[in-house]
Structure formats: C-alpha cells, structure tokens
Amino acid sequence: MINRGAHFISGLLNRKPLPATIRAAQAVMKAYISLPALFSHQTAEPGICGIIPPRLQSLTVICFVAINVILCCVRYQAFSGNLYWSTPQLQVWRYVSDRTGVLAMSNLPLIWAFAMRNNLLMSLTGWSFSTFNIFHRWVARVATIEAIVHSIGYTVFSFLGWYNYDADWKEQYWWMGVIATIVMSLLCVFSFYPIRRYTYEFFLLLHIAFAVLFLISMWYHVAIFAGEYNVFIWPCVAVWCFDRAIRIGRLVFLNLPSFRATATYNQDANSIRLTIPTRSLLRPRPGTYYYVYLLRGIKLWESHPFTLASWSSKQLANGSNIQDLAFMVRPYNGFTARLRDHILQKGEEINGHISKLSVRMAIEGPYGTPYDLSKYSSILFIIGGSGITVALSHLQALLESLKESQNKEKHSGVHSIRLVWAIRGAALFDDVFQQDLLEWRTPSSLTRQVDFRMDVHNTGAAMPATQLNGQIEIAQIFSHRPRVHDLIMECAEEWHARHEKMAVVCCGPGTMVDDARAAVVAAVGKGYDEINFHPEMFHW
Structure with missing residues (x-):
C-alpha cells in the first residue's frame, strides 16, 4: 500500500515542480530501494530456481521470512516439574511442534490469496500478478518448512514416550497430518521453475489436485479441535471460490454469445494475430492482458495470458456496439503451437504465407496494473x-x-x-x-x-x-x-x-x-x- 500511495502522490504531483528535499528523497528511494535488483543487476532473467525479484520485493520477502523464523525461535519456557511433560526436552519438542503448526496454518490464507488472478491486493499495492506469484511461492515454502518441523517435532515427541508411536498411526488426525505434510512438500518440489516453464499444463493440473487434497487432509487433521482451526481453512476456500466466480463473471459479461474470433498466422513473421469481438463494457487500457481460451478439444479450461495490442469499435446491423480486441502471439510450444497448427491445417491460405481461420475463443480480463x-x-x-x-x-x-x-x-x-x-x-x-x-x-x-x-x-x-x-x-x-x-x-x-x-x-x-x-x-x-x-x- 505504501508503494501504491507513492505512485498516487507522484501522479498528483506529476506536472508540478517538487521541493528539492522531496525530489532528493524520491531519487534515493528509486536508486537504492524500489528500482535496483537485489544484488547484481539480474532480476528478470530467470535462473535455475526462478527469478530474484527487485530489491523492494526481495526485502519484503526477507522480512516475512525473518518474522516467521523469529516467531518460531523465541520465548520457549521449559522447566523441570511441569505437570504435563516432565522433562524440559519433552516440553521444547511439544512447544516447537505446536507453534510451527499454528504458524503454518496461519500462512494458508496468504498462500491462496496471493495465487489468485483476482487479487484485491494488486489494486491496493500496485504490484503485479507476477510479484504476488513470487510472494505466493515464498509464503508456501515457509509454511511447508514449518509443517515439516511440526511433523518431525511430534514424531520425536511421540518416540520420547509421551504417546505410543504405533498407536498414533491408527488415529485419523495423525495420518491425515502426514498426508498434508507430504502433499505440501510435493507441491513445492513440483513448483520449481524448470517444471513450471517446460511443463506448465502438467504443473497446473497437479497443483490444483494437490491443493484440493491438502485442504481435505488439513480439515480432518484439525478436526479434533472442534473447528477451532477451521478459521484458517475456510478463508482459503472462500478466496478460491471468489476468484472462480469473478473469472466466470468476466467470461460471461465480456464475450459475445458466438465466441467467435479470427486467427491469422503469418508464416514469414511466425506470428499469430487474434481479433476477438467483445461487448463494449469497459474501455480498453494499454498494458493490460487477457487470458485467452481456445474452445476446442478437451482442454476447454486451459487459458494463457496475452498482452492487448490494439482495439477498435464498430456498430453491428442491429445497432449494438462491440469492440474488437487484437493480440499478437508468437507460437512456441504447447497452447500456442497447437493454435498455429490448427490454423495451418484448417485455415484459408492468403498470399501463400498467411493463413486465416475463424475459431471459437473466449477471453477473460482485463488484468494488470495499467x-x-x-x-x-x-x-x-x-x-x-x-x-x-x-x-x-x-x-x-x-x-x-x-x-x-x-x-x-x-x-x-x-x-x-x-x-x-x-x-x-x-x-x-x-x-x-x-x-x-x-x-x-x-x-x-x-x-x-x-x-x-x-x-x-x-x-x-x-x-x-x-x-x-x-x-x-x-x-x-x-x-x-x-x-x-x-x-x-x-x-x-x-x-x-x-x-x-x-x-x-x-x-x-x-x-x-x-x-x-x-x-x-x-x-x-x-x-x-x-x-x-x-x-x-x-x-x-
């Protein structure tokens, strides 16, 4: 919100000369905090683990991780003569396990909120979907580590004699917790950048399936507390349902009933032009992007983001106004490659190197921070x-x-x-x-x-x-x-x-x-x- 406020004030004062002190502070903020990369100058070029966000976003992540580490480590009061757990060793294992479990649970709503397309925090902060995707991954990593520590702690606690370890496996809350921890760990493993980049569709389907399995297992894991910890699960479900409802609403209100679009592939330029008629509900804004659905085959749910290139308005014979939104797509693999091949196979050839085809498409948007x-x-x-x-x-x-x-x-x-x-x-x-x-x-x-x-x-x-x-x-x-x-x-x-x-x-x-x-x-x-x-x- 500080970031959004700074942009808002900057916009208000955009054409007015600022006092020298404010300009100096603004320059220092740009040069050392908001603009630079964290270390060298690499922030957009991905490495083996993905990208390193710019300095301000990286500092935000570092602060979040530091807060969680501190909360996991401080103020454990273990002493001899405890009425519940006789030795300080047992007490520490129990306290660490309880605290890391609660912290992992409390991070769940953030994980779901940061992952959604329709994220109100993007409007409040001015940060992009990509930035919140980074936050989503880091919160998930921290929560997963906390869940692993929670699981290891209770395992050691049981082995030390407070519970019967073999008997624990017969309890639903125990093995459901094990499933939840394993699923969280697999979600992190299958979210490494190379997997997301080269097999995104596999990653997405697996991610959704594991997320559903995780919420179910967590529900039964905390059922012994009579709903006390459901306050962390229901927000995840609510955010997910809200996002899906908004996405369906965008599809219904933006697209025409015919769901027809014109796709033109230029073989020489290796470029696809998409022209998609939509309702004239919103004025298009530059820099925004839309998710495009190809309504063909069995993957009707699959959508990919493309930046708006241009737009035009026209009036139909019945007097209604529509907007044509145009996109330029460079085909690589997966979705875009299938679209290119479909145009080449079914399209009408023009001038020897251009193929044109009417396709069934829908778009969802607009998204972005214009x-x-x-x-x-x-x-x-x-x-x-x-x-x-x-x-x-x-x-x-x-x-x-x-x-x-x-x-x-x-x-x-x-x-x-x-x-x-x-x-x-x-x-x-x-x-x-x-x-x-x-x-x-x-x-x-x-x-x-x-x-x-x-x-x-x-x-x-x-x-x-x-x-x-x-x-x-x-x-x-x-x-x-x-x-x-x-x-x-x-x-x-x-x-x-x-x-x-x-x-x-x-x-x-x-x-x-x-x-x-x-x-x-x-x-x-x-x-x-x-x-x-x-x-x-x-x-x-």
Whole structure:
C-alpha cells in the first residue's frame, strides 16, 4: 500500500515542480530501494530456481521470512516439574511442534490469496500478478518448512514416550497430518521453475489436485479441535471460490454469445494475430492482458495470458456496439503451437504465407496494473520481439489522448516518443509497420505535435530497404543489438536538459529488461531523477 500511495502522490504531483528535499528523497528511494535488483543487476532473467525479484520485493520477502523464523525461535519456557511433560526436552519438542503448526496454518490464507488472478491486493499495492506469484511461492515454502518441523517435532515427541508411536498411526488426525505434510512438500518440489516453464499444463493440473487434497487432509487433521482451526481453512476456500466466480463473471459479461474470433498466422513473421469481438463494457487500457481460451478439444479450461495490442469499435446491423480486441502471439510450444497448427491445417491460405481461420475463443480480463503515459513529456520504449504489443497499445492510447487534447483545444504534454525495437527478421517488422503504425508514419496534425522516432535493430537476416515501402523517414535500421545502457543515458541526458519528465517502458527478453533497469538506476544516480521505469514481464 505504501508503494501504491507513492505512485498516487507522484501522479498528483506529476506536472508540478517538487521541493528539492522531496525530489532528493524520491531519487534515493528509486536508486537504492524500489528500482535496483537485489544484488547484481539480474532480476528478470530467470535462473535455475526462478527469478530474484527487485530489491523492494526481495526485502519484503526477507522480512516475512525473518518474522516467521523469529516467531518460531523465541520465548520457549521449559522447566523441570511441569505437570504435563516432565522433562524440559519433552516440553521444547511439544512447544516447537505446536507453534510451527499454528504458524503454518496461519500462512494458508496468504498462500491462496496471493495465487489468485483476482487479487484485491494488486489494486491496493500496485504490484503485479507476477510479484504476488513470487510472494505466493515464498509464503508456501515457509509454511511447508514449518509443517515439516511440526511433523518431525511430534514424531520425536511421540518416540520420547509421551504417546505410543504405533498407536498414533491408527488415529485419523495423525495420518491425515502426514498426508498434508507430504502433499505440501510435493507441491513445492513440483513448483520449481524448470517444471513450471517446460511443463506448465502438467504443473497446473497437479497443483490444483494437490491443493484440493491438502485442504481435505488439513480439515480432518484439525478436526479434533472442534473447528477451532477451521478459521484458517475456510478463508482459503472462500478466496478460491471468489476468484472462480469473478473469472466466470468476466467470461460471461465480456464475450459475445458466438465466441467467435479470427486467427491469422503469418508464416514469414511466425506470428499469430487474434481479433476477438467483445461487448463494449469497459474501455480498453494499454498494458493490460487477457487470458485467452481456445474452445476446442478437451482442454476447454486451459487459458494463457496475452498482452492487448490494439482495439477498435464498430456498430453491428442491429445497432449494438462491440469492440474488437487484437493480440499478437508468437507460437512456441504447447497452447500456442497447437493454435498455429490448427490454423495451418484448417485455415484459408492468403498470399501463400498467411493463413486465416475463424475459431471459437473466449477471453477473460482485463488484468494488470495499467499506467498512463500521457502524463510524461518524453517516452522511451525498449522492446524485444513480440513485446511490441506493449508499445502498440500505449501508442494507440497516446493517439487517443492527442485527439482528446485537440478536441478540447489543449496542447498535449507528450513531446517526444522514441521506439527502440530489436527483432530477428524483416517479416515481423514489415507486418507491424504496415498494419499497426499507419497513423504514426502518416503525417497529420496529430502526429506533428510529437517527435516520433523509431530505431529498428535487426539481429537476424539482412533487412532490404524495400521492406519499408518508401516509409523510411521515421525509422532507422541497425544491424546490431541495441546498446540499452547508452540509449537510456543518452535520452536521460537530453530530456533532463529540457526539464522533461521521462518514462522508460521495457518489454523483451529478461537480459534486456535487466539492462534497462540497471541503466535507469545509473541515470537516477547521476541526478536524472525525473525518470520512471515500467518493466513489462510476466512470470509464472
């Protein structure tokens, strides 16, 4: 909530000069707390155990772990002559087992709340679903360790003679507790990053099945307390049901009854365009994402998130208005590969390299924490590959903002936009350049208000000039990777000299996002404090 409050206050004061002391404090916060990676500069590029979140989120996790460790370790008062457990050794084992068990139970609602798509805490804090996914995993790991200590403690306690160990296994609460601990441990084991990344569908189904089994086993494990500990189980069920109800509601109210969409696959660009008609209930916002369901086969429940690329409105013959939401998808494996193969097999071939097909689809959304770039004077997009969808949605929103300002006879605050895009071939560039950047590459009273520049870094095959179809004036073509650090420092120095507030939006490979983050931190450290960084990454 502190993070959300800081963003809110920053937005209110966005166009007003801040006192020097507040600006200095804000710069220190950015340079040392909110923006940097925890140790080096790696935070978006995953390692064997997943990603290491940025410093502020990492400190939050560290504080949570520290609180749990402290609560597990302090104030055990063991003494001789205890009426229940005669030796201090027995007392310590019993106290440790009880406390770790209660702490593990108390963490359960957090585990479920942080895992849901419809998480109210995202709106309160301004943190993303990916961030809360990290919190979800760390709370689960801590709770699992506490459950293991709880189980080991009671096992030792029983062996030391207070109970009959063999007789304990005949008690329902005992073996249900064993099942719960084993299931929690397996949930953690099967949640390692390589499993989530390469076999996500298997991970998800196993995760849900084990979660249900865990709640059932916990219910019977604590049944001997006559409902005293059900206060930690029912919130998990309630949060889960609430999330599913909201998801169903989003599906019902957003999608048209036909559930039809148009899917176009460009073989040269290896890119799928999805155009999905929806009800005009909400105004689309840039940077948001939707979960897409392919209503085909037996995996009707399967959905995957895709960032909104563009939108348009139209009126049907019956007078009703609908919105077409467009997405660009790069097929890899699993869901996207099956969609590509389905289009190639059943679709109509156009121009030899494009296949088009009407498919049954549904979308659920919007999700994400959108932000308004029209409040900035200068905007730098650093994009890799299919991450161009983030830039396209913001560019459309900026055009709409320019039109609104023109209609109100006001001058827009946006002066400069620079789009740096790294791609591996000409086909994707040509597809986007011709279809999505038409208004920006066509001089008009709107686009003349903004200095729009585009740097295309082609790291694959050579890009012939004919690909640009004579529209080369807004784009510069390079045959090397973008030097992210130099680009950000150059723009920061130039725009800081003009006293312009700057936004850096980055969406691409993890190394690119990490380099951009490190460069923004370095720029803030040099005194270019009027910079805000917006990384766009989605991690499971």
